[in-house]
Amino acid sequence: MPQPHNVNSAPKNLDRVLSDIADYVVGTEVTSHEAYRMARWVLFDAMGSGILALNYPECRKLIGPWVPGSSAAGEGCRIPGTFLELDPIQSAFSIGCMNRWLDYNDTWLAQEWGHPSDNIGAILAAAVWKSQQNMRAGYAPYTMHDVFTAIIKAHEIQGVLALGNSLNRVGLDHVLFVKIASTALSAYLLGATHQQILNALSNAWIDNGSLRTYRHFPNTGSRKSWAAADATSRALWLAFMALQDEMGYGTALTAPEWGFNDVVMRGHPVELAQPLGSYVVENVLFKISYPAEFHGQTAVEAAIQLHPDVSKRLGDITQIVIETQESAMRIINKTGPLNNPADRDHCLQYMTAIGLLKGTLNAEDYLDEAARDPEIDRLRDKMVVEENPQFSQDYLDPDKRSIANAIQIYFNDGTRTPKVTVEYPLGHRNRRHEAESPLKNKFRSNLESWYVLDKAERIVTLFDDSGLESMSVVDFMRSWAL
DSSP, rough: OOSOOOOOOOOOSOOOOHHHHHHHHHHHOOHHHHHHHHHHHHHHHHHHHHHHHTSHHHHHTTOOSSTTTOOOTTSSSOOOOOOOOEHHHHHHHHHHHHHHSSSOOOOOEESSEEOOOGHHHHHHOOOOOOOOHHHHTTTOBHHHHHHHHHHHHHHHHHHHHHHHHHHGTTTTTTTHHHHHHHHHHHHHHTTTEEEEHHHHHHHHHHHHOOGGGSSSOOOOTTTHHHHHHHHHHHHHHHHHHHHHHHHHHTTTTTTTOOOOHHTTTTTTOOOOSSSOOOHHHOOBBBBOOOOOOOEEEEEEEHHHHHHHHHHHHTEEEEEEEEEEEEHEEEEEEEOOOOOHHHTTTOHHHHHHHHHHHOOOOGGGGGSHHOOOOOOOHHHHHTTTEEEEEHHHHHHHHHTTTOOOEEEEETTSSSOOOEEEEEETTTTSSGGGHHHHHHHHHHHHHHHTTTTTTTHHHHHHHHHHHHHHGSSHHHHHHTTTOO
């Protein structure tokens, strides 16, 4: 990093979680080659997903300045795929909104779920803004190596918090952990001291988090596509506050009666399940084949395997049995009407029906026009979803971390298909050797959906560019602008 950071001695009354996160951000050197390789995959995959999302007007309408017509030209961050240059707080929102819109960026599954690359908007916005300040003062800008380091650490903070702490069981959305990770890394990139990072982190916890209302029946809606972006923009705001030496609160988590643990977690303390290193980015999940909520990815893969055998016998189906994990039972097991694309892409039965019908699944399959096909609901009505206890156990096993689904179809003549079980999706670390070429193909296809071919190809070449790590983040972001 171009600017030194001071490590202050921690005050006596300081929550361990706050100090451990701040110490990790400021003082831990990342040495894992695999972590940096995966950080590159994560960055390009998330940004490619964001470019694809620009094809959707409902996403585009949210991208831009806080006040229509205002500008940060020459001082802001370039927004990929656009002519926009925005202040860092709104840059974080816009980039994050794009990357998350289609539910196609990376995923982390544990006691809590989430998408660690949601932090990238905050990281890029902070890195670009600080780099521009540095260059005006005669200092070097941040390089992409610095960005990759920040990605690794943001993944680790969000992911390790998710390993042992379930926000969903107390009704909160996982994007609170995005806010925590983005606050820590954006404050650091902006040049905050150790104490200022602690101050910002404590305020992020005191902020609390949004309810999961928008992810569940009967209120599933598009906010789930911009909730993480909102968390990252708030993180930037808190980081800038901390740079002004706004005070922090050392026992934001553990204060009796008024701390986060008592107020929100019902007395269960927030803890870091393991020391912070580079575990999360090395084991993160990629959505390579289908833009589907990750608990259902293997169900879609199983359905597509069954497609050739059932597509001509749809009228003969009497029952479709889906075996899944406990987490999927709670969040994507839906019957009855589905009101919008956000509802459909979080419905295990809907995405399975599309796989059986079409032998594929893409983002357009969630739109209203596609959903009018009456065969989708006819298939959904024949589905029975059951928890497989072994799937639930293996889902939480740190040595497996599977996301298994199984499908078997029964016909009215008494015959049935073999049970097709898929334990690990293509983007899982256990199948990483299969994933690199499809991931790059996904990236190229996403870019070509928006850019002219020459522009798309220039960006694609950056994926494998051996000199990328030494490239300035300012130049990197310029390469994505129209």
